[in-house]
Each structure stands twice: as structure tokens, then as C-alpha cells.
Amino acid sequence: MGIRHLYTHLRPYSRPETFSAGNPTSLYIDGPALCHHIYHHLFNSLTRSGNAFETTLPYRVFAAAFLSYLSRLESSGFTIQKILFDSALPASKIPTRISRLEDSLRKLRAYRSANPSLRSGAPAVIDNPETFFSPTRENAFASRTQHLAAPPFIVAAALACLREHEVYKHLTETVLGEADPFLASWAIQRGGIVLTGDSDLLVFGDSVKGWGVMMMQDLSFTSSGVTARIFRPHDIRAALKFPLLEIAWQTEVNTGFSSLNQILDLLQRIELRRAQGAGGEKVSKAFRREYELPSLPQEAGRLVVEPRIGELLFLARKGVKERKMYLPFLNEDPQRAPAWEVGAGVRQLAYRLLFPNGEVAEVFRRGTRITETSIACEPPKGLLLHLTQAAQENPRSWYAATILNLIVTVAADRNQPGPSLRELTAAATSLLPEPAESQSRQKWTWDLVHLFASVQAGWYSLLLLREVLAFLDMEEAQVLRGLPDVGKEGLLDGAVFLAALDGQTTSAVEAAKEALATYKAALQAREDQEKEEEQSKEEGEEEEEEQEAVNPARKRPSSAQDPKAASSTTKKQKRKKNSAVVDKANMFALLADM
Numbered sequence: 001m002g003i004r005h006l007y008t009h010l011r012p013y014s015r016p017e018t019f020s021a022g023n024p025t026s027l028y029i030d031g032p033a034l035c036h037h038i039y040h041h042l043f044n045s046l047t048r049s050g051n052a053f054e055t056t057l058p059y060r061v062f063a064a065a066f067l068s069y070l071s072r073l074e075s076s077g078f079t080i081q082k083i084l085f086d087s088a089l090p091a092s093k094i095p096t097r098i099s100r101l102e103d104s105l106r107k108l109r110a111y112r113s114a115n116p117s118l119r120s121g122a123p124a125v126i127d128n129p130e131t132f133f134s135p136t137r138e139n140a141f142a143s144r145t146q147h148l149a150a151p152p153f154i155v156a157a158a159l160a161c162l163r164e165h166e167v168y169k170h171l172t173e174t175v176l177g178e179a180d181p182f183l184a185s186w187a188i189q190r191g192g193i194v195l196t197g198d199s200d201l202l203v204f205g206d207s208v209k210g211w212g213v214m215m216m217q218d219l220s221f222t223s224s225g226v227t228a229r230i231f232r233p234h235d236i237r238a239a240l241k242f243p244l245l246e247i248a249w250q251t252e253v254n255t256g257f258s259s260l261n262q263i264l265d266l267l268q269r270i271e272l273r274r275a276q277g278a279g280g281e282k283v284s285k286a287f288r289r290e291y292e293l294p295s296l297p298q299e300a301g302r303l304v305v306e307p308r309i310g311e312l313l314f315l316a317r318k319g320v321k322e323r324k325m326y327l328p329f330l331n332e333d334p335q336r337a338p339a340w341e342v343g344a345g346v347r348q349l350a351y352r353l354l355f356p357n358g359e360v361a362e363v364f365r366r367g368t369r370i371t372e373t374s375i376a377c378e379p380p381k382g383l384l385l386h387l388t389q390a391a392q393e394n395p396r397s398w399y400a401a402t403i404l405n406l407i408v409t410v411a412a413d414r415n416q417p418g419p420s421l422r423e424l425t426a427a428a429t430s431l432l433p434e435p436a437e438s439q440s441r442q443k444w445t446w447d448l449v450h451l452f453a454s455v456q457a458g459w460y461s462l463l464l465l466r467e468v469l470a471f472l473d474m475e476e477a478q479v480l481r482g483l484p485d486v487g488k489e490g491l492l493d494g495a496v497f498l499a500a501l502d503g504q505t506t507s508a509v510e511a512a513k514e515a516l517a518t519y520k521a522a523l524q525a526r527e528d529q530e531k532e533e534e535q536s537k538e539e540g541e542e543e544e545e546e547q548e549a550v551n552p553a554r555k556r557p558s559s560a561q562d563p564k565a566a567s568s569t570t571k572k573q574k575r576k577k578n579s580a581v582v583d584k585a586n587m588f589a590l591l592a593d594m
Contacts, residue, residue: 002197002200003203003248003251003252004251004255005251006199006202006203006247009263010199010244013235013236014231017228018225018226019227020076020077020226021075021077022077025078025079025193026187026192026193027073027079027080027192027193028183028192029194029195030194030197030198030201031155031179032155034066034158035066037216037217038065038066039057039154040150042129043057043150044144045132046144051118051119051444054120054444056151057126057151059154060488060490062154063157065133066161067168068131068132068134069133072133076221076222076226077225081190082186083162083171083172083173084175084186085172085174085303085307086174086307087174087304088176088177090290092287093178101326101370104149105329105370108149108331109368111147117446123495133221135223149329152331153306153456153492156305156306159304159306160305163303173297174310176317180196180198181204181290182294184293185204185296187205191211192211193214193230194211194213194214196213196215202233203244204291205293208234211232214230215229247260247264248287249282249287251263254266305485306463308326308327308328309463312354312360312468313354316471323361324363325351325362326363327363327364329364330365330453330457332449333449337410337414338364340365340457342403342410342457342458343403343460346383346387346464346465347461349465350461351375351377353469353472354471355377358377359377360374360375360377361374388479390402392479398482399483400427402462403427403455403459404424404428404511404512405514406458407451407454407515408516408518409518421509423448424512426508427452428508428511429497429499429500429508430455430492430493432490432508448498452497466481
């Protein structure tokens, strides 16, 4: 995430260096930063299209380009030693995380306001992404305005392709905490260069020679290798005559300072006052702790499938009481209820299993704001059993049917029209391993945008549950392993989703029909329940009138007069509803009732 202005302040003290295959250099890579760097590089190469959703890259394309970039680094004189990913960010990063979510929401709301109906055009495509960063390809592109946040699962897509690579899977790790200090620790102890986009790395190890930091935006591929500006913390400290930790701290707290000279003048005055006997710390203890170098792990850490899930597992491992789940930002219709309502029951089950006696606060969009909602972790009911049974009965497509049913359950619960059979079939096709290949005539609408976001919310909720089960080493984890990772051919691909509105596969149609039947059954159950409650109310009123006729002096108190009576009535109604739901033995009805 970096310290604002620190990169700008220190860049004049970096120096240009060249790298080539004849002189290999050890490289330690900031995995999440590289994901976003490559995505923006790909995005800038796309031709303009009708709307922002047509320029959303498929995860399989991104994953292929990611591997292409690593291959180009290796052919340019670097030996990749480590590719590290975070599993948790420190509390000091919370304001930045919230700010980024709010910025993504501002972009989405502005785009929705400016485009009440989405213009259509030719979908942007990237041919041969596996050779995107090859030496024979021109990769100089003008920067373009990105109207929407990057797709939510690009880091998960990178992790998925790295896990399957014969070489990179042995070099990729998820660290217990933030990756920055571990990257610095590896490079300082073993020598080499850290490749990152985060200026935080400039603060570490300024007393040690033999290592450096290379910012991704400063790297350029050439015909013979790489040219880049390299930050050598030891040399920069010698030139500035102050520890980089102190410079970073003053840059952090004095946001009004626009130049490095102002920071250096302030540090000189502080040094003078301390020489005269004035007290005070040069750097806060909390800030100093963030830049302490950790010991290198003796064994490789467990490679998680997605950073936010990894963070939740990290909190469970550490026994942290204040638990927050920052759900990925979805590009949805911001004028509708959040797509994250889909799969809420599945996520709640995951939280219950992971934290039996506590709460988890989910952070995501509600209305026009990023909000935090606490979810109680109570003992699970019967959902896990139903999910595992569904996976055993239909191992190939159970997750598609499940996600579709999650979507229609939310619609029924809100008493709103559900997606059509055609739309549900398209949603199922975007989830199944072998989607239909066809040229789409269908164009994006905000209804389709929101449905596709709901599909992603359902998939992620099941992924969270799958990983929690694996973390807890529960036998059900093996059954749910059939849920594919993002990056698999066609999975969560918007182009496949649109194409399926024209051409549909048999298995997808079957899943859609099942979901539609569930939706209709849920609406009928709601209608039957309302009739039953109305009938019960009428019978109660008749019984009360008969009692009053027999004994006028004996009148039953109203609910308003007797809170206990009201509470009893409410509990009876709730028991009737729960009983009806459980009797159906329907996993999706269970979800609606959690």
C-alpha cells in the first residue's frame, strides 16, 4: 500500500541498472502487487469498447499473462527465489483498505449514474495472452482511465495458476502476516532484489549492503534484458544522513510537507533539540514495530487460495478476538441490494465452524456506503450435511446448482421477481467446467451485471466454506473439493456468461430448471405461510369472541397490553416457519432461514 510521497521523495536517490541473462540476479516478488501491475498493463492494451464491462478481462487470460511475465523476467537475467502473498494486513492498514473500497464504490456509482443504460460495442479481447510479455511483442501502451475496480479475484487466479505450475509452486508462499517484511528479510539475508509496487519496502534494512528494491513501474524490458531504477537503502541512507525509518515516519505524519527537504530540515531540528536535552521519540513504537524484520520461516507456509480467506484463517490461528472479513469488491448494480446477500448463510456457516463462540464483522457495500455488519457465530444446523450430500450426488455440477439456488432464494426472500430460465442457464454455464463456445449477440444490462455479481458472490461463499473445512481438517472438505478455482477455463468469465444467453448446455439448463423450481416453491411456501398466519389469526379472534360471549368479565389482554403475549405469538409463528422449512429438507430453504 505504501507511504504517500515516500517513493517520490526517494526516487532521485535511486540509480538506473541493467540486468541480463549472462549475470543472473536473485529476485523476490511481491505477489499481490504484481497481480495488479499486470492487470493494469493488460487493461491499457485493450481497444476501446462500448462499456466498462466489455473490457473486463477473463481470469484465464490474466493467469496466462501472469505466467508470461514471470517467464520474461527469468529470460532477462533474474532467478526467481520467492513469490510471496499476504495472509493478513496490520491494523494500521485498515484506513487504507476502507479508503480503497470507498474509492471503488465511488467509481461504480459514478459510472452507474452516467450510464443508466449500457452502451454496447465489440468486446475487448487479448490474443495469445501466454505470449503477452514475450520479447517479440510490443508492450508500450498509453495509460487509460479505468472506470471500474479491477475484477475481484485476480490474486486468486494468480495463486491458482502458480499452484499448478511445476516450478513456481515450489517458490510461492503465503506468509503469516504482511508479505513486505518477509520479502525484505529474504533479500537482506540472501542478497538480491525485491520487485514490488509498495514504497514500504524502501524503509527496511538501510544498514545492510547487497540488496535493493525495484518498483514495477520503473522496470522496462529490452531486447537484451531489463533496465530499471534500483533503490539501494544502504546507499540512500548514506546520502541523506538519516535513517530511512525516520524519514518514512515524518513523511507519514507530516502530510502537508511537499518536498524531501522539508522532511530533512525537520529531522535536523529534532536532532538539534535532542542534543540540547529535549526528550521524545524519533519514531513511534507502533510504526517501528511495523518495520521489524521477521525471522525467515523454516518451512514454506500453507498456500491459501485467496488473500482475504487467508487473512481470516490467520486470525483464527492467532486467536484474535476482533475479526473482520473484508469481502472482495464486486462490480454490481449499486442501486440494488448488495450481491453479497447471496451466499450469506454459507459464509455464516464457515464463520460458525471457525469461531464457535464469537462474531465476525463483514465489510462490504450496503446502499451507498461501505458498511460493517456483525454476524453471530452460533452452532450450525443442518446446512453442511445438505451441501455435502448435494456434492456427493452430483459431483460435476453441484456447485452450479447450489449457487443458482442461493440466488433465487434471495429473490424469493425479498419477494422479488427472480432471474428467468435463460438467465439462470447462462449463470450456470459460467460456472461449469466446460462452457459452451458461441459468439454472443447479447449485450450487458444492469440486470445482467447484478446477476453476474451474484454468481461471483455465491462462488466465493462456497470457496470460503471449502477452505475453512480444509483448514479444520474436516472430512467434508474432501467432498467440497469439487468446487473449481477461478482461472479454470470459462469459470466466472463474463463473455461466456453473455454467450450462454444464446447457446446453452444441457447440464446448465438442468441446473437452471432446478433453481427455478426452488424459487417457485419458495414463493408458494411464503404464500402458504401467509395464508396460515391469517387463518390462525382469524381463528384466534373467533375463539376470543366466543370466550367473551360466555364470560364478558374475562377479556384476554392484547399484544400491546401484554408484551409476553406478543412475544409468545411471535415465537409460535417463528416455530411454524422453521418447522415448515426443516420438514422440506431443503438446503436452500435452510439458507433463507439462517
